[in-house]
Amino acid sequence: MKTASYRKIVYFLLQALAGIAIIAYITLYKFDLTEITAAIKNIHIAYFVLAALAYFIHNLLFSYRLSYLLQHIGHKIAYTKVLISHLGGMLVADITPGRSGYLLTPAFIKKITGARATDAMACIFAPEGLDLVLKGAGAMLALIYLLSSTNSFYLPATTLLIAIIALILLGCLILAVSCLDEKYTRRILYKMPLLNRFSDQLSQFKHSGIKIKKNINVIIVLYMLGWFFCGLQWYFIGKAMNLPITYLEFFLLHPLITALMFIPLTPAGLGIMESGTVIALGLLGIAPTTSFAFSLLVRTNIILTDATGISAFLYQWKLSLSQGR
Template identity: 45%
Template structure:
């Protein structure tokens, strides 16, 4: 059944991409991509790599906070393993397999690894919504955009905000209430039997909110730099500040569990939002292709870790 769901979601993503490409001139897209400035593309990849390093640093700090001393290299590779899985799973949900990788690499209990990821991810969703709202306000004041876009973007932001708040409630609220909520959610319901351990560790990192916020802001800057350099690579003249606002607004679509990592949805969002700045659909599509490629070029670092852990799991079952 899970394989069928994934297959359907892949079909949905590919169908959306096919629909978009059918409306565009493929030759124009290829011409833009052929003229990509490689030096700017490399700078974009490096910016994204620094984002991954910051996220791994956050994970390493929180693991130490709950009593797990791990080499930063091992935490980074575990994080990258989760990222590469997230790149090909609906709503980037594959990143929540990172605790399994941590357990295989260093013996960190899954519930404790999840505690270091779950609440910070909820905080990240809330901050992403804040950035998206700032972008919507900016676009509304300075550009002539459709009311429907504001409505749909607002609805998406509210949904992600609710998800973020629920994740924090699960991590930091009454255990009885949390277990009733968790048991209804696929994948997460398996953690109800270890809920006490999960919540104990989650509460230990609650006073690290300032560190989480600082590291998230630093990561947001590097994420915006990645997009800024990709824009430069194909001649898109948008300021760093605009990319800083647009990044959370558009990447919200990557968390919609309709297709793998928002495939097709993010591309359509980029084309639409870029059109407000007078950027052609072909240029917008080329930019979205470079975003996907730059992410995969960096996240592929985690592939060896995923294969290694997968092989180890199979040998243990054998």
């Protein structure tokens, strides 16, 4: 068991080093570090704060969705406790490959509220599938917009198209696992070498997942509202840097670029998302150095806002102390 834990730690460190290496390479060898620093130092702080506020509203919406779904399957939990759990998951997601750390949210919910982790997972897993499909659709629209603006088909566009299709297929798979009858689910998982080992665990929250699909309209509406505020976050960061990009362009670009954060090669796509941002904004006429500085500000804004998730760890610590008395 210890050997497996050590391997996970070493693997995570290697992924983190890979992300840092990409950032360092871009900063030191591709662009002028002085220009990047100047672009960041000269931002309008008020807009940066507004961006953080917009992103926090996105967190409020998604935690409300989680709270709503938990109540729908029979858990009467205070919204503030779900919010704290959600923020804890978001913070861990910011430093884990493929943002997979958000799957710790059910553990936070179980510890903080006493609700079953499998029920919390059902309230995350099924909507996540729909989120990925919608994100993939949004990314496809952004790609079409960029290609129509440049009238050319670059290699990165081909790569992004493949990634978008993979994202949509993954979302469809998650939806199928969550919402189809169990006998069909087992057939799907049985045919997939990497997933068939989890068939028993996934079937534990099948009944809750099937109940949740009745709320698909709520899930879609809250996702679109969250997307609106994420677009607003990027727009405000763009305003902070005086970028000549419209809100609609940021709204479309957001799912395309943030999809790169789900590539599990580095923590939250570190270095990969930044590279994608340089390519995407470059197609809109933004200088590479400025685009890279923008991507760093976006990641910083996300991490600083998600840092409120420390409250989940503090809450758990407080509960442990009270139970130990």
